[in-house]
Amino acid sequence: MxxxxxxxxxxxxxxxxxxxxxxxxxxxxxxxxxxxxxxxxxxxxxxxxxxxxxxxxxxxxxxxxxxxxxxxxxxxxxxxxxxxxxxxxxxxxxxxxxxxxxxxxxxxxxxxxxxxxxxxxxxxxxxxxxxxxxxxxxxxxxxxxxxxxxxxxxxxxxxxxxxxxxxxxxxxxxxxxxxxxxxxxxxxxxxxxxxxxxxxxxxxxxxxxxxxxxxxxxxxxxxxxxxxxxxxxxxxxxxxxxxxxxxxxxxxxxxxxxxxxxxxxxxxxxxxxxxxxSGARSDAVYHTGKNIPQGTQKLISIPEQFSLFSTKGKNALISCMSNNGKKFVIVQNKSLDEDMVLEYQLKKNIKKVNNTSGKLIELHNATKYKDLILPGDILIFAYNN
The missing domain is CATH 3.20.20.80 (Glycosidases)
Known part of the structure; x- marks a missing residue:
């Protein structure tokens, strides 16, 4: 839990x-x-x-x-x-x-x-x-x-x-x-x-x-x-x-x-x-979009916890982090002026972190989600190590 x-x-x-x-x-x-x-x-x-x-x-x-x-x-x-x-x-x-x-x-x-x-x-x-x-x-x-x-x-x-x-x-x-x-x-x-x-x-x-x-x-x-x-x-x-x-x-x-x-x-x-x-380790960082920044890695395959994971070609930063026995997949919209939609579906038990409260939100494996990420903002998924 x-x-x-x-x-x-x-x-x-x-x-x-x-x-x-x-x-x-x-x-x-x-x-x-x-x-x-x-x-x-x-x-x-x-x-x-x-x-x-x-x-x-x-x-x-x-x-x-x-x-x-x-x-x-x-x-x-x-x-x-x-x-x-x-x-x-x-x-x-x-x-x-x-x-x-x-x-x-x-x-x-x-x-x-x-x-x-x-x-x-x-x-x-x-x-x-x-x-x-x-x-x-x-x-x-x-x-x-x-x-x-x-x-x-x-x-x-x-x-x-x-x-x-x-x-x-x-x-x-x-x-x-x-x-x-x-x-x-x-x-x-x-x-x-x-x-x-x-x-x-x-x-x-x-x-x-x-x-x-x-x-x-x-x-x-x-x-x-x-x-x-x-x-x-x-x-x-x-x-x-x-x-x-x-x-x-x-x-x-x-x-x-x-x-x-x-x-x-x-x-x-x-x-x-x-x-x-606080205390987190950045285990791997990837980028999506048409222009992959120099010296970085392009996201080739989607995170294993997902059956669907798409930024629709938009420029995004994907960070895989670990902290205190938990794992996180975090998506950042790298645009300064355009919203980004992340389409995803889970194949493992994962929760989403509410940006307003910092609390965890239940997600369902059978559901296909479309979440809006504002310019510069992030979307956090959390699961047990």
Whole structure:
């Protein structure tokens, strides 16, 4: 029998990258963040006192911080003992998008922090596949990821890949997820992934289908933490204004933008389904449709639990996952603007997961079903291992 506990105990960590700036630290601002479904704010601070103020405010609403401030480098023996026992400290920000030539310096810095605190998380965010070749110091992308995981003692693999450019999916997106998933498994690490949640460069205004496509795509490849770039709208630097940073989750005064409710909706859905994804392993991922992404596998035969399983040629992602003695077949509609119908019939005892409640729905083997999947959304089937 299936066991489902309403309210789910497990949760997916959700990070607001470039969270609440030090000049805007307040309990109210962290509460707004919490209400959108965030559990972690990632932010740099100019000094220890501001970091402590942020930790105190965040603690009052149940937010944790990944942080950096200069004294972590200059006076670790003084600064780390003052924060390491704070209940709101999640971990230390070590660096973003390093070159391979940076790895040794990162290791030295990590070793210093570990001298004073070896219990919290260490956060390093890696480059995406589409970064310029110069960022990889002459090695291939998969070798870059492999070396990073092998050399850097971070707590989990984090990488950013913003796949929606001019409202089209980058050709490298799914290959990037394949590589991260493969290398994370090789080294027995979990990985966390991003969605782009702000206008900048050629990234357009965030929409519901696009956020779902990114975050559920991450989860179907096995991500164990989700991140958003950015939470706060970045306007404190003239270059950010020039690059048109806007429509992030909150504006530069902390007021929710239209993106706020979109992200809140997705985060709430993710947590309703956390019993599926938290701790899950992505066993195999396939793609359907006319254009199979580079570096991925085409679905050749239908899952064995079904006698009929058809996306009618539409672009879809099919993930076979396992978690806590259960198996899942999950279908994602990869279109940003068109609904998809999955036609299916069962030949084994399978249940469907309700996206609204996260609860299980009985299905009948004799029935042919046609289920609508909205753009970017998913349909989950569950059965006993």
């Amino acid at each position: 299936f066991l489902f506990v309403s309210g789910y105990c497990q949760k997916i960590p959700i990070v607001g990258y470039f969270g609440i700036p030090e000049q805007n630290i307040s309990v109210d601002n962290y509460r707004v963040m919490k209400d959108a479904g965030f559990s972690i704010s990632l932010m740099n601070f100019s000094n220890l006192n501001n970091a402590l103020n942020a930790l105190d405010a965040a603690q009052k609403v149940g937010i944790k911080l990944i942080l950096f401030f200069p004294q972590l480098h200059s006076e670790p023996q003084i600064s780390i003992p003052k924060i390491k026992n704070h209940p709101a400290l999640y971990g230390y920000f070590i660096g973003d998008e390093p070159f391979p030539s940076d790895f040794n310096n990162f290791v030295k810095y990590l070793d210093i922090i570990k001298t004073y605190d070896d219990t919290h998380k260490f956060y390093i965010n890696l480059n995406p596949m589409y970064a310029s070749k110069e960022r990889f110091d002459g090695i291939g992308y998969e070798d870059y990821i492999s070396q990073a995981i092998n050399k850097l003692p971070f707590s989990f693999v984090s990488f950013d890949h913003y796949p929606l450019v001019d409202n089209k999916i980058r050709k490298e997106f799914y290959e990037n997820l394949e590589i991260i998933n493969r290398q994370s498994k090789k080294y027995h690490k979990s990985f966390w992934a991003f969605a782009c949640s702000t206008i900048h460069f050629d990234y357009l205004k965030p929409e519901l289908a696009g956020i779902k496509l990114q975050q559920f795509g991450n989860l179907l490849y096995g991500a164990q933490g989700l991140q958003y770039f950015t939470y706060w709208t970045m306007t404190s630097d003239p270059n950010w204004i020039k690059d048109n940073y806007s429509y992030s989750i909150v504006d530069d005064k902390g007021q929710p933008t239209p993106t706020y409710n979109i992200v809140k909706t997705v985060n709430e859905q993710v947590q309703r389904l956390a019993w599926v994804f």
